[in-house]
Amino acid sequence: EPEVTQTPSHQVTQMGQEVILRCVPISNHLYFYWYRQILGQKVEFLVSFYNNEISEKSEIFDDQFSVERPDGSNFTLKIRSTKLEDSAMYFCASKRGSNTGELFFGEGSRLTVL
Amino acid sequence: AQSVTQPDIHITVSEGASLELRCNYSYGATPYLFWYVQSPGQGLQLLLKYFSGDTLVQGIKGFEAEFKRSQSSFNLRKPSVHWSDAAEYFCAVVAGGTSYGKLTFGQGTILTVHP
Numbered sequence: 001e002p003e004v005t006q007t008p009s010h011q012v013t014q015m016g017q018e019v020i021l022r023c024v025p026i027s028n029h030l031y032f033y034w035y036r037q038i039l040g041q042k043v044e045f046l047v048s049f050y051n052n053e054i055s056e057k058s059e060i061f062d063d064q065f066s067v068e069r070p071d072g073s074n075f076t077l078k079i080r081s082t083k084l085e086d087s088a089m090y091f092c093a094s095k096r097g098s099n100t101g102e103l104f105f106g107e108g109s110r111l112t113v114l
Numbered sequence: 115a116q117s118v119t120q121p122d123i124h125i126t127v128s129e130g131a132s133l134e135l136r137c138n139y140s141y142g143a144t145p146y147l148f149w150y151v152q153s154p155g156q157g158l159q160l161l162l163k164y165f166s167g168d169t170l171v172q173g174i175k176g177f178e179a180e181f182k183r184s185q186s187s188f189n190l191r192k193p194s195v196h197w198s199d200a201a202e203y204f205c206a207v208v209a210g211g212t213s214y215g216k217l218t219f220g221q222g223t224i225l226t227v228h229p
Contacts, residue, residue, distance in 0.1 A: 043204060107155065
């Protein structure tokens with residue numbers, strides 16, 4: 001069964017460092033998303049991406065965050081200068097079309113900022 | 115703004131017992147509702163979804179959910195719980211957008227199953 005894969009599964013970084021979280025969406029999917037879950041809190045939408053550009057973003061997704069689809073398979077989330085409060089589980093998700101079909105999630109990347 | 119509330123943070127049931135996980139939503143328009151499950155070390159897996167039509171929705175793994183507009187609820191049920199159902203369960207509503215992928219989640223309910 002096709003799946004969304006994320007790397008790394010866990011990353012520890014120092015405050016102020018840049019972090020790139022990588023995702024390989026399902027191959028025939030066209031819509032891509034990042035969500036995050038701070039420990040003990042709700043899963044929150046960060047950004048959606050379609051046709052090589054951001055289609056929506058939340059107020060959390062400030063200038064420190066960026067997303068990119070550098071090639072035909074990867075979808076990355078970059079945090080330019082990490083803060084302690086960026087520590088969270090980050091989920092990538094993808095979707096085939098813009099209809100009411102299923103959103104497929106990856107297993108998540110846990111980011112710990114020290 | 116839309117919101118989802120799962121009143122129970124943690125529920126414990128015995129294997130074979132019935133289960134009901136509560137979900138209440140707040141959304142101005144017709145909601146599109148989901149239940150996801152997350153097992154330890156796994157991603158979020160879709161159990162079932164409601165968009166329109168029959169208000170009783172069947173999902174995978176023997177789960178069902180009933181949409182009740184008058185109560186703004188979308189409770190998840192299973193008649194007989196298995197030990198493998200132990201996981202965290204999330205209710206979510208589509209928060210608008212053009213691709214139905216922008217979800218607002220509840221805080222989750224952790225299910226523990228006793229043998």
